Amino acid sequence: MARHIYACPLRWSDMDAFGHVNNVVFLRYLEEARIDFMFTQAAEAGAGEFAGGSVVARHEIDYRRPLVHRPEPVTVETRVTRIGGASLTVAYEIKDTAADGTETVYVQASTVVVPYDLAEGRPRRISPVEREFLSRFMDEEVVAV
Amino acid sequence: MARHIYACPLRWSDMDAFGHVNNVVFLRYLEEARIDFMFTQAAEAGAGEFAGGSVVARHEIDYRRPLVHRPEPVTVETRVTRIGGASLTVAYEIKDTAADGTETVYVQASTVVVPYDLAEGRPRRISPVEREFLSRFMDEEVVAV
Amino acid sequence: MARHIYACPLRWSDMDAFGHVNNVVFLRYLEEARIDFMFTQAAEAGAGEFAGGSVVARHEIDYRRPLVHRPEPVTVETRVTRIGGASLTVAYEIKDTAADGTETVYVQASTVVVPYDLAEGRPRRISPVEREFLSRFMDEEVVAV
Amino acid sequence: MARHIYACPLRWSDMDAFGHVNNVVFLRYLEEARIDFMFTQAAEAGAGEFAGGSVVARHEIDYRRPLVHRPEPVTVETRVTRIGGASLTVAYEIKDTAADGTETVYVQASTVVVPYDLAEGRPRRISPVEREFLSRFMDEEVVAV
Numbered sequence: 001m002a003r004h005i006y007a008c009p010l011r012w013s014d015m016d017a018f019g020h021v022n023n024v025v026f027l028r029y030l031e032e033a034r035i036d037f038m039f040t041q042a043a044e045a046g047a048g049e050f051a052g053g054s055v056v057a058r059h060e061i062d063y064r065r066p067l068v069h070r071p072e073p074v075t076v077e078t079r080v081t082r083i084g085g086a087s088l089t090v091a092y093e094i095k096d097t098a099a100d101g102t103e104t105v106y107v108q109a110s111t112v113v114v115p116y117d118l119a120e121g122r123p124r125r126i127s128p129v130e131r132e133f134l135s136r137f138m139d140e141e142v143v144a145v
Numbered sequence: 146m147a148r149h150i151y152a153c154p155l156r157w158s159d160m161d162a163f164g165h166v167n168n169v170v171f172l173r174y175l176e177e178a179r180i181d182f183m184f185t186q187a188a189e190a191g192a193g194e195f196a197g198g199s200v201v202a203r204h205e206i207d208y209r210r211p212l213v214h215r216p217e218p219v220t221v222e223t224r225v226t227r228i229g230g231a232s233l234t235v236a237y238e239i240k241d242t243a244a245d246g247t248e249t250v251y252v253q254a255s256t257v258v259v260p261y262d263l264a265e266g267r268p269r270r271i272s273p274v275e276r277e278f279l280s281r282f283m284d285e286e287v288v289a290v
Numbered sequence: 291m292a293r294h295i296y297a298c299p300l301r302w303s304d305m306d307a308f309g310h311v312n313n314v315v316f317l318r319y320l321e322e323a324r325i326d327f328m329f330t331q332a333a334e335a336g337a338g339e340f341a342g343g344s345v346v347a348r349h350e351i352d353y354r355r356p357l358v359h360r361p362e363p364v365t366v367e368t369r370v371t372r373i374g375g376a377s378l379t380v381a382y383e384i385k386d387t388a389a390d391g392t393e394t395v396y397v398q399a400s401t402v403v404v405p406y407d408l409a410e411g412r413p414r415r416i417s418p419v420e421r422e423f424l425s426r427f428m429d430e431e432v433v434a435v
Numbered sequence: 436m437a438r439h440i441y442a443c444p445l446r447w448s449d450m451d452a453f454g455h456v457n458n459v460v461f462l463r464y465l466e467e468a469r470i471d472f473m474f475t476q477a478a479e480a481g482a483g484e485f486a487g488g489s490v491v492a493r494h495e496i497d498y499r500r501p502l503v504h505r506p507e508p509v510t511v512e513t514r515v516t517r518i519g520g521a522s523l524t525v526a527y528e529i530k531d532t533a534a535d536g537t538e539t540v541y542v543q544a545s546t547v548v549v550p551y552d553l554a555e556g557r558p559r560r561i562s563p564v565e566r567e568f569l570s571r572f573m574d575e576e577v578v579a580v
Contacts, residue, residue, distance in 0.1 A: 009444040012470045013314065013463060015307040017359075018263070022303060023201040024176060027169040028448060035447045040506050056168040058207045063200070069307075071475050118163070154299040157325045158318060158457060162450040162504075169448065173303060180302045185361050214452075216330050308553070313491040314466060317459040346458040348497045353490070408453070 002136050004041065006033040007073040008094075020066040026107045027059065030092055033076035034111065037090075037137075047133040053116035055123070057087065061109035067094075074106065080137045086125045087114045088134060147281050149186065151178040152218040153239075165211040171252050172204065175237055178221035179256065182235070182282075192278040198261035200268070202232065206254035212239075219251065225282045231270050232259045233279060292427050294331065296323040297363040298384075310356040316397045317349065320382055323366035324401070327380075327427075337423040343406035345413070347377065351399035357384075364396065370427045376415050377404045378424060437571050439476065441468040442508040443529070455501040461542050462494065465527055468511035469546065472525070472572075482568040488551035490558070492522065496544035502529075509541065515572045521560050522549045523569060 008029045016022040039051040067074065075095055082089035094107040117124040126134070153174045161167040184196040212219065220240055227234035239252040262269040271279070298319045306312040329341040357364065365385055372379035384397040407414040416424070443464045451457040474486040502509065510530055517524035529542040552559040561569070 011463065011467055012474075013306055013312060013466065016303055017305040017307065017309045018198070019307045023204070024169060024172040024303065027172060028446065031169060031448065032446055036506065039447075053163070055211075056208055058205075059168070060203075060205050062203045066200075071471065156318065156322055157329075158321060158451055158459065160452040161448055162452065162454045164452045167448060173301065176303065177301055181361065184302075216326065308488070313494070314459060314462040317462060321459060343453070345501075346498055348495075349458070350493075350495050352493045356490075 004033070004037045004078040004137055006036050006076040006078065008032050008076050009073045010067075010069050012069050015069050020068060021106075023063060026061065026063070026067075026094060026109075029074065029076055029094055029107075030059075030061075030109055030111065033078050033092060034090065034113070037078055038113070042130065042133050045129075045133045047127070047130040049127065050115060050130065053118040055114045055116045056111055057114050058112040059109060061107060063107055064105050067106045078137070079139045080134045081110065081139050083126065083131055083134050083138065086123050087112055088126065089113075091139070149178070149182045149223040149282055151181050151221040151223065153177050153221050154218045155212075155214050157214050160214050165213060166251075168208060171206065171208070171212075171239060171254075174219065174221055174239055174252075175204075175206075175254055175256065178223050178237060179235065179258070182223055183258070187275070187278050190274075190278045192272070192275045194272065195260060195275065198263040200259045200261045201256055202259050203257040204254060206252060208252055209250050212251045223282070224284045225279045226255065226284050228271065228276055228279050228283065231268050232257055233271065234258075236284070294323070294327045294368040294427055296326050296366040296368065298322050298366050299363045300357075300359050302359050305359050310358060311396075313353060316351065316353070316357075316384060316399075319364065319366055319384055319397075320349075320351075320399055320401065323368050323382060324380065324403070327368055328403070332420070332423050335419075335423045337417070337420040339417065340405060340420065343408040345404045345406045346401055347404050348402040349399060351397060353397055354395050357396045368427070369429045370424045371400065371429050373416065373421055373424050373428065376413050377402055378416065379403075381429070439468070439472045439513040439572055441471050441511040441513065443467050443511050444508045445502075445504050447504050450504050455503060456541075458498060461496065461498070461502075461529060461544075464509065464511055464529055464542075465494075465496075465544055465546065468513050468527060469525065469548070472513055473548070477565070477568050480564075480568045482562070482565045484562065485550060485565065488553040490549045490551045491546055492549050493547040494544060496542060498542055499540050502541045513572070514574045515569045516545065516574050518561065518566055518569050518573065521558050522547055523561065524548075526574070 014021045014025040042050050076092055078090050078092045081091045089110055089112050091110040093105055095103050095105040097103050114123050159166045159170040187195050221237055223235050223237045226236045234255055234257050236255040238250055240248050240250040242248050259268050304311045304315040332340050366382055368380050368382045371381045379400055379402050381400040383395055385393050385395045387393050404413050405416055449456045449460040477485050511527055513525050513527045516526045524545055524547050526545040528540055530538050530540040532538050549558050550561055
């Protein structure tokens with residue numbers, strides 16, 4: 001089972017007045033990982049329509065440890081946990097992995113994404129080629145709805 | 146039972162390339178409402194220490210409808226749903242209310258906040274004056290832990 | 291000679307790790323003032339096409355004093371200093387004015403704006419109704435180019 | 436004469452509702468390049484005190500071409516154009532360079548930076564080790580003030 005790995009660069013301005021990466025900014029990191037996964041990589045796999053329109057329906061996000069700006073990117077590891085008929089759920093960890101394999105997890109989160117037909121102005125079903133692409137990153141049983 | 150009402154100004158740049166307020170930006174609106182509630186208003190009620198340090202432990206956020214920039218602010222209505230020993234939960238709605246009382250809800254969300262002693266570098270317990278302030282906005286039974 | 295006055299709300303997250311409003315964020319305040327001036331107010335005066343497309347060609351910005359987040363908005367005072375054939379220049383001050391009239395200036399800046407025809411994909415000339423609107427806020431002689 | 440080269444990653448959210456990187460965001464790219472230059476690289480050269488406090492006194496920025504989000508970073512090329520007694524000026528280009536050497540310039544800008552002693556709460560003079568570091572990236576005659 002594959003994971004999507006994204007090396008997410010920080011910006012100095014991601015820190016707030018308390019000197020840590022602001023809680024809201026971590027959702028930007030998740031967005032960047034999703035864009036790379038669902039726009040760039042999906043398109044390379046022939047499933048380019050997510051980039052034409054995708055709506056976030058829900059986030060859950062747990063903050064585990066504070067993160068301070070540094071030049072090195074932080075890892076966003078994404079997997080798919082649900083593929084429905086017209087929505088999907090991804091789960092992520094934002095973390096560092098030391099040379100000895102020890103992980104420092106900053107954030108655990110999940111997002112429900114709804115493919116959207118911008119021209120028609122309404123949600124649309126997940127296509128077979130999208131389903132095949134997503135299932136490579138699937139963590140659990142595929143549930144078709 | 147009181148609600149905290151915050152008229153949250155939008156910025157034009159809150160919209161993304163899809164022409165809607167970006168999903169991440171709604172968490173900024175929630176932050177602004179929390180700052181007004183837990184920093185400004187709590188301080189006026191004698192509970193000024195949240196402003197010295199507060200950590201977000203968790204968000205849940207559901208997106209109900211898209212929002213487009215306009216000059217008028219959007220309402221963030223906040224209530225307290227849990228007061229624990231060393232954490233609390235707030236729930237919010239981001240919405241418009243028409244003259245006839247009809248509500249258009251854009252977002253429903255909740256946040257777990259942990260008061261934090263920045264000098265000591267660790268979470269701290271909610272003080273009696275903070276508990277009294279929060280309980281005015283409490284939706285359910287106060288659960289002391 | 292009129293000035294455009296915009297009461298610009300701050301956000302807590304406008305501060306950076308040094309605890310002041312970040313230098314880049316002041317350009318957001320200028321953008322908000324311009325949006326109100328050139329989109330909202332111009333449209334009310336019958337000059338609604340700036341909102342359909344306007345490009346920033348140049349900024350100059352001088353930082354005079356640091357600003358710290360507070361609930362009260364800061365004033366952005368805008369005037370027009372040049373109306374050309376296909377571009378205009380606005381100058382601004384971001385400041386507080388005390389009850390006794392004393393001014394605290396945080397930023398002085400100017401921006402060259404080019405009206406843009408998004409459908410045609412190219413700059414366009416300033417229309418007579420736009421010129422009339424802008425000239426109400428003009429500080430100096432109108433220079434037609 | 437050296438140039439400081441920074442490969443600046445874009446974020447999808449850097450685009451605004453017009454579908455281009457927003458004009459304000461380019462100043463974030465300049466900030467990121469400056470942080471890398473004056474905080475990270477200066478510290479490696481023994482001049483670590485800029486990171487303890489630096490204030491932007493002025494920006495000038497000209498927008499040459501629109502930029503659309505893509506996965507590849509954009510280049511920020513920085514040089515020093517003035518080293519004064521208590522301030523310095525850097526000039527930048529934000530651009531792409533094609534394989535055949537053709538340059539596409541999006542932005543040209545300059546910034547006046549004032550080293551700041553946060554503990555003392557006031558500007559401070561540029562130290563000899565800082566001056567030596569900066570002069571490696573100097574474009575013109577060093578002018579001591």
